[in-house]
Amino acid sequence: MLIILDRDGVINEYDGSYICSADEWHPIPGSVEAMARLCLAGHRIAIATNQSGIGRGYYSTDALNAMHEKLDRLLEPHGGCIDFIAYCPHHPDDDCHCRKPLTGLLEQIRGHFHLSSLDSAVMVGDSLKDLEAGFAGGCQPVLVRTGNGEETEQHLEKHPIPGARVAIYDNLSAFTDAFLSGSDW
Numbered sequence: 096m097l098i099i100l101d102r103d104g105v106i107n108e109y110d111g112s113y114i115c116s117a118d119e120w121h122p123i124p125g126s127v128e129a130m131a132r133l134c135l136a137g138h139r140i141a142i143a144t145n146q147s148g149i150g151r152g153y154y155s156t157d158a159l160n161a162m163h164e165k166l167d168r169l170l171e172p173h174g175g176c177i178d179f180i181a182y183c184p185h186h187p188d189d190d191c192h193c194r195k196p197l198t199g200l201l202e203q204i205r206g207h208f209h210l211s212s213l214d215s216a217v218m219v220g221d222s223l224k225d226l227e228a229g230f231a232g233g234c235q236p237v238l239v240r241t242g243n244g245e246e247t248e249q250h251l252e253k254h255p256i257p258g259a260r261v262a263i264y265d266n267l268s269a270f271t272d273a274f275l276s277g278s279d280w
Contacts, residue, residue, distance in 0.1 A: 097204075097210070098141070098274075099143050099213075099217065099218045099229065099234060100140065100141070100142050100219050100267070101143060101195075101218075101221060103144065103221075103242060104221035104222070104239075104242015104243050104244065105123075105239055105241065105242060106166065106267065107120055107123060107126070108122070109221075109241075109243070113148040113153045115154040116162070117158070117161040117162045117164070117165045120165055120166075122166070123241055125266065125268035126266070126267045126268065127166070129266075129267045129271035130170060130173075130177075130267070131170055131173030131174050131175030132275060133175070133274070133275070134174060134175040134176055135175070140175070140176070140177050141177070141179045141204045141207070142180045142181065143181050143182075143195065143201060143218070143225075143228070145194055146182045147183070147185060147187055149185075150184055150185045150186035150189060159182065163177075179203075181193070181203040181207075183195070195222075195224040196224040196227035197231075198228055198232040201213060201218070201228060201232035201233075213232050216233070217235045217237055219237045221239050221240075221242035221243045221247060226251075230256055230259040235260075235262070236259055236262075237270055238261050238264070239264050239265070240263070240264070241266045241267070248263060
């Protein structure tokens with residue numbers, strides 16, 4: 096199965112500030128190991144991430160690539176890998192098609208894997224934008240409480256996404272535990 100992950104707040108620590116270098120990029124405890132466990136169980140991992148810091152001039156594409164290379168280096172000893180990363184480098188005012196909650200990043204992922212749909216994919220995020228993009232793209236949306244997740248959970252209690260069943264877990268590791276065991280899934 097294809098597991099699509101948001102990056103900031105799901106894989107790495109995120110407090111709302113821009114992460115501008117590999118030195119500032121720190122994984123959430125257990126997230127790297129969770130990704131590796133998904134890989135070792137035969138699942139493919141893709142990342143769909145808004146990175147408007149590029150469009151705002153806060154960091155370069157090279158700096159973003161260095162962050163992703165750091166993640167690759169951390170995953171490798173655990174037997175994990177990322178199959179594809181789709182990112183939106185645009186400023187929110189650029190009116191692009193790829194910035195979540197739009198589905199452009201998910202369409203890139205679908206095209207990369209030559210899939211006719213993402214109906215069997217899971218989209219794990221910490222923000223409403225992630226969940227809305229995942230649901231609109233045909234994925235099963237999953238919320239983690241890390242990053243912006245607790246605020247998003249509170250929002251969903253008052254304003255659920257029409258038609259969506261959103262599974263909620265404390266973090267990526269807890270989602271992985273449930274997903275791989277089949278419980279709650």
